[in-house]
Structure formats: structure tokens, C-alpha cells
Amino acid sequence: MYGVQMSLKYAVLGALLEGEASGYDLAKIFDVSVSNFWAATPQQLYRELERLAADGLVEARVVAQDRRPNKRMFTLSAAGRQDLAAFTAKEPRPTAARDELLVKVQALDVGDADAVRGHIAERMDWARGKLARYERVRIHLLGGLSEEDFLRDSDRIGPYLTLMRGMSFEEENLRWARRALEILDRRAANRTVQLP
Amino acid sequence: MYGVQMSLKYAVLGALLEGEASGYDLAKIFDVSVSNFWAATPQQLYRELERLAADGLVEARVVAQDRRPNKRMFTLSAAGRQDLAAFTAKEPRPTAARDELLVKVQALDVGDADAVRGHIAERMDWARGKLARYERVRIHLLGGLSEEDFLRDSDRIGPYLTLMRGMSFEEENLRWARRALEILDRRAANRTVQLP
DNA sequence: CGCACCTATTCAACGAATTGACTACAAGGT
DNA sequence: ACCTTGTAGTCAATTCGTTGAATAGGTGCG
Numbered sequence: 001m002y003g004v005q006m007s008l009k010y011a012v013l014g015a016l017l018e019g020e021a022s023g024y025d026l027a028k029i030f031d032v033s034v035s036n037f038w039a040a041t042p043q044q045l046y047r048e049l050e051r052l053a054a055d056g057l058v059e060a061r062v063v064a065q066d067r068r069p070n071k072r073m074f075t076l077s078a079a080g081r082q083d084l085a086a087f088t089a090k091e092p093r094p095t096a097a098r099d100e101l102l103v104k105v106q107a108l109d110v111g112d113a114d115a116v117r118g119h120i121a122e123r124m125d126w127a128r129g130k131l132a133r134y135e136r137v138r139i140h141l142l143g144g145l146s147e148e149d150f151l152r153d154s155d156r157i158g159p160y161l162t163l164m165r166g167m168s169f170e171e172e173n174l175r176w177a178r179r180a181l182e183i184l185d186r187r188a189a190n191r192t193v194q195l196p
Numbered sequence: 197m198y199g200v201q202m203s204l205k206y207a208v209l210g211a212l213l214e215g216e217a218s219g220y221d222l223a224k225i226f227d228v229s230v231s232n233f234w235a236a237t238p239q240q241l242y243r244e245l246e247r248l249a250a251d252g253l254v255e256a257r258v259v260a261q262d263r264r265p266n267k268r269m270f271t272l273s274a275a276g277r278q279d280l281a282a283f284t285a286k287e288p289r290p291t292a293a294r295d296e297l298l299v300k301v302q303a304l305d306v307g308d309a310d311a312v313r314g315h316i317a318e319r320m321d322w323a324r325g326k327l328a329r330y331e332r333v334r335i336h337l338l339g340g341l342s343e344e345d346f347l348r349d350s351d352r353i354g355p356y357l358t359l360m361r362g363m364s365f366e367e368e369n370l371r372w373a374r375r376a377l378e379i380l381d382r383r384a385a386n387r388t389v390q391l392p
Numbered sequence: 393c394g395c396a397c398c399t400a401t402t403c404a405a406c407g408a409a410t411t412g413a414c415t416a417c418a419a420g421g422t
Numbered sequence: 423a424c425c426t427t428g429t430a431g432t433c434a435a436t437t438c439g440t441t442g443a444a445t446a447g448g449t450g451c452g
Contacts, residue, residue, distance in 0.1 A: 007294070007296045007299050008438085010299050010300075010303065011299050011302075013303070014299060014302040014303040015302075017302075017303065017305075017306060022399095022400070022401090023400075023401070024399065024400050024401075027400095034302075035293070036293055036298075037293050037294070037295040037298035037299065037302075038293065038294060038295070038298070038299055039292040039293060039294070040439090041439075041440070041441090042400090042401085043401095043402090043403095043439085043440075043441090044438080044439065044440090046400095046401065046402075047438095065399095065400095067447075067448060067449095068399060068400075068447075068448075069399065069400045069401070069445090069446065069447070069448095070400080070401090071399085071400060071401080072400090072401085081306060084303050084306060084307060085303070085306055085307040085308065086307075087299075087300065087303070087307070088300045088303050088304060088306075088307025088308050088311060088312050089307065089308040089311040090311075091315065091318075092295075092296040092297040092299075092300055092315050092319075093296050094322065095294065095295045095296075095297070096235040096294050097231070097232055097233050097234065097235055098203070098233075098234060098235070098291065098292050098293075098294070099233040099234070099288075099291045100203045100288035100289050100291075101288040101291070102232075102233035102234070102358050102361060103203050103206050103207050103210060103233065103234055103283075103288075104206075104283065104284045104288055105354055105357050105358050105361075106207075106210040106213075106230075106233075106354045106355060106357075106358050107206065107209070107210040107213065107280050107281070107283070107284050107354055108284060108353070108354040108357070109213075109351060109352045109353060109354045110213060110277060110280060110281055110284075111280060111281040111282075111283070111284025111285065112281065112284050112285040115284060115285040115286075116284050119287065119288050122287075123288075126290065151379050151382075151383070152382065152383065152386065155305060156305045157304070157305060157379065157383070158301055158302045158303055158304040158305045159302060161301050161302075161304070161376050161379070162298050162301050162302050164372060164375070164376075165298060165301075165372050168368055168371065168372050169368065171368075172364055172365065172367075172368040175364065176360060176361050176364050179360070180357050180360075183347050183353065183357070186347075186348065187347070187348065187353070190348065201407075201408065201439080201440075204408090204409095218429095218430075218431095219430075219431070220429065220430050220431075223430095236409095237409080237410070237411090238430090238431085239409085239410080239411090239431095239432090239433095240408085240409070240410090242430095242431070242432080243408095243409095261429095261430095263417080263418060263419090264417075264418070264429065264430080265415095265416065265417065265418095265429065265430045265431070266430080266431090267429085267430060267431085268430090268431090393452100394451105394452100395450105395451090395452100396449105396450090396451090397448100397449085397450085397451105398447105398448075398449075398450095399446100399447090399448080399449100400445100400446095400447105401444105401445085401446100402443105402444080402445085403442105403443085403444080403445105404441105404442090404443090404444105405440100405441090405442090406439100406440085406441085407438100407439085407440080407441100408437105408438080408439070408440090409436100409437080409438070409439085410435100410436085410437075410438085411434100411435085411436085411437095412433105412434095412435090413432105413433085413434090414431105414432080414433080414434105415430100415431085415432080415433105416429095416430090416431090417428105417429085417430095418427100418428085418429080419426100419427085419428080419429105420425100420426085420427085420428105421424100421425085421426085421427100422423100422424085422425085422426105
């Protein structure tokens with residue numbers, strides 16, 4: 001039935017902990033937060049929801065709307081919740097990184113260093129944008145509480161912890177990129193001096 | 197011929213900038229450094245090398261060994277080097293994250309919080325090990341020079357920049373994990389006090 | 393008035409990735 | 423003699439991921 005690469009399944013079940021959602025809703029939720037640690041396209045989500053429904057891990061109902069296409073809303077079933085809980089106890093497999101920018105950085109010395117410089121600068125813009133969106137999500141999660149109170153009293157801190165991770169990841173991205181640009185610029189300056 | 201997801205191709209070509217290597221060698225190189233930004237299994241590498249050779253981007257020669265199976269050694273061809281250089285100029289696609297640990301952290305509140313705590317602690321051990329190995333690679337890359345001298349004078353800084361990224365990524369991992377454990381432990385302590 | 397974008401999903405096709413099993417031989421230890 | 427680990431790969435099956443396109447009405451903008 002399922003391969004070993006089944007985290008998408010649990011990423012979806014985990015997202016449904018927030019409440020009932022359509023495939024379209026999930027696509028948006030993934031876009032703003034889940035994609036930070038598990039990216040998925042809408043097609044993947046629709047397919048996965050189909051399977052989860054077939055396996056009884058989610059319950060589906062069709063909601064007719066006027067002025068809009070029908071939508072199917074999904075909720076976590078008791079079996080789904082149990083499956084998700086059991087999943088948390090199993091060893092996670094190590095992270096598999098996939099960053100095309102770094103493939104380009106690796107080859108920078110035989111390639112177009114200026115273009116790569118540009119890519120790094122764009123990555124910084126992207127990271128700043130992501131951080132701003134994360135900060136909004138954070139405010140929303142806290143719901144008026146201080147971080148300390150929230151983390152002590154809330155009965156649902158998982159999403160906050162993963163959000164913290166997303167934020168510090170992007171901050172780290174920025175730090176690295178700043179340093180890399182500094183290094184590239186210093187070298188570019190040296191080159192122009194040494195080649196009259 | 198090729199899809200749009202072609203970074204593995206360039207990760208391999210980039211790794212061959214270091215010199216001639218067999219599929220087996222590449223698997224080891226990926227394991228210690230490249231996998232930090234582009235993970236690949238040996239099977240993927242063998243398949244990719246086959247294709248690269250067919251396309252004339254690498255040159256292959258069979259080396260007969262006694263007491264060992266034959267091996268095929270690959271070198272970057274002029275065409276391969278050009279292709280790699282052209283690749284660096286193109287827009288990189290955004291990073292796609294895949295971290296199963298964070299899927300578990302997200303669902304921690306309905307799952308086995310102690311087990312997840314354990315997974316985070318293991319991730320810290322892993323990160324510390326990775327950092328130690330990176331530090332050895334760093335010393336090797338510097339070849340006796342100070343970082344400043346190396347970054348100013350070397351004609352190949354790409355690998356150093358990606359290594360920096362790998363190191364700061366793991367350091368960030370550690371910082372996040374420490375904070376997460378702190379939070380989980382504080383909550384666990386509160387629970388035992390409040391449930392007599 | 394028209395055009396582009398948003399909601400909401402489905403389908404088809406293809407390419408990429410993952411897993412497990414299998415082949416061989418060598419070196420080193422118990 | 424046996425077992426494990428390391429070298430150096432290949433093959434087949436299946437799952438996963440990606441892209442493009444089709445459907446179909448609604449909303450906002452100039």
C-alpha cells in the first residue's frame with residue numbers, strides 16, 4: 001500500500017489537527033507553514049486525501065456551495081488520530097536536503113560568479129519575506145499571550161515549535177547569505193585592482 | 197531527455213570538479229559533504245553517471261584492478277564544464293524542505309511527547325557529529341591557510357561557502373533543539389506537579 | 393466589456409526516486 | 423572455517439513528484 005516515504009501522509013494528518021479543511025485549504029496551509037518542513041503541491045494533497053479517506057483515516061463530506069464549486073471537507077478520524085500518534089513514536093529518518101542555490105554556489109568558481117551573487121541576494125529577499133509572514137503566523141498562534149505563558153499553558157505547542165524552527169532557519173539563511181556576499185564582493189574588488 | 201528536476205546532474209558535475217572519481221567515490225563524497233544540500237543514493241549516482249557519459253558531459257574509463265572488482269572512473273569533459281557554468285547563471289528554484297522530525301514535532305501534542313523529545317535529542321547528537329566531520333573537512337580545505345587568506349586568494353571558494361552553510365545549518369539545528377528540549381522539560385515538570 | 397486572477401478540483405502523462413534483492417571478490421578478525 | 427565489513431556495482435518494481443491542461447463559475451479592475 002504505502003512505501004516508506006510516507007511522511008506526506010502524516011504531514012496532512014498533522015495539518016488536519018487544526019480542524020476540518022478542504023484540499024484547497026490544505027494547499028494554502030502548506031504554503032504558509034507546513035511547506036517549511038514538508039513541501040507538497042496541491043495535486044499531491046488531493047491524491048493523499050483520496051487515499052486517507054479510502055483508508056478511513058480521514059472523513060470526507062461534500063459541501064455544496066452556490067456561486068462556488070462544491071468542495072470536499074476532510075476531518076481527522078479517530079483511527080487517523082491514533083495512526084498519527086503512533087507515528088510520532090517511531091524513529092524519524094534523517095533530513096534530505098535539496099537546495100539548488102547551493103549546487104550553483106558549489107560550482108561558482110567555474111561559473112558565472114556575478115549571477116550566483118544575484119541568486120544569493122534574491123534568496124535574502126525571499127527569506128525576509130518568509131520571516132515577515134512567519135511573524136504574522138506567530139502572533140496569530142500566540143493569540144495575545146506572551147511566548148512564555150503560551151509555551152507553559154497551551155495544550156498545543158507543536159506548531160509553535162516548528163514555526164520557531166522555520167524562523168531560525170530563515171534567519172540563518174540571511175546570516176549565511178550576508179557573509180557570502182561580503183566574501184564575494186571583497187574578491188570582486190581585489191580582482192578589479194589586480195587586473196588593470 | 198531531462199526533466200526540470202535536474203540538479204542532481206549538476207551536483208554530480210560539481211563534485212567532479214574535485215577530480216576524477218568512480219561512482220563509489222562519489223557516493224562517499226556525497227555522504228560527507230554534498231548531501232548537505234543535495235542528497236543522493238548510490239543508485240541515483242550510478243544512473244546519473246550513465247546518462248552524463250551518454251551525453252558526453254563526463255568521460256569514463258574502466259580501470260582494471262586485481263584483487264578488486266573493476267571500476268569506472270569519471271572525469272568532467274569540456275562540454276560538461278561548460279554546461280555546469282551555464283547552469284550557475286540560471287535562476288535556482290526555491291528550496292524544498294523535507295524533515296520528518298518536524299512532522300513529528302508538529303503532531304507532538306497528540307502523540308508520544310517523550311518519544312519526540314528523544315528524537316530531538318538524537319538529532320542533536322547527529323548534528324554534533326556532523327559538525328565535527330565538517331570541521332575536519334574545513335581544515336582540509338583551508339590547507340594550512342587562515343580563513344581570511346584562503347577566502348581572498350583561493351581560486352575555488354564554492355566548496356568552502358557551501359561548507360559554511362552546512363556548518364551554520366547544524367549549529368542552528370542545535371540551538372533550536374536545545375530550546376525545544378528546554379520547553380518540553382519545563383512542561384513535563386509542570387505536569388508532574390499539577391497531577392498528584 | 394473584457395481580462396486576469398481566485399476558488400476548487402480532477403486527469404493524464406512522464407520523469408525521478410526509493411527499496412530490496414542480487415552478484416562478486418577481498419580483507420580482517422574469532 | 424566462518425562471519426562481517428568494505429568495494430563496486432546492476433536490475434526490477436513500485437511509489438513519488440511534477441507539469442500541463444481541463445473544467446467551471448465568481449470576483450475585482452480599469
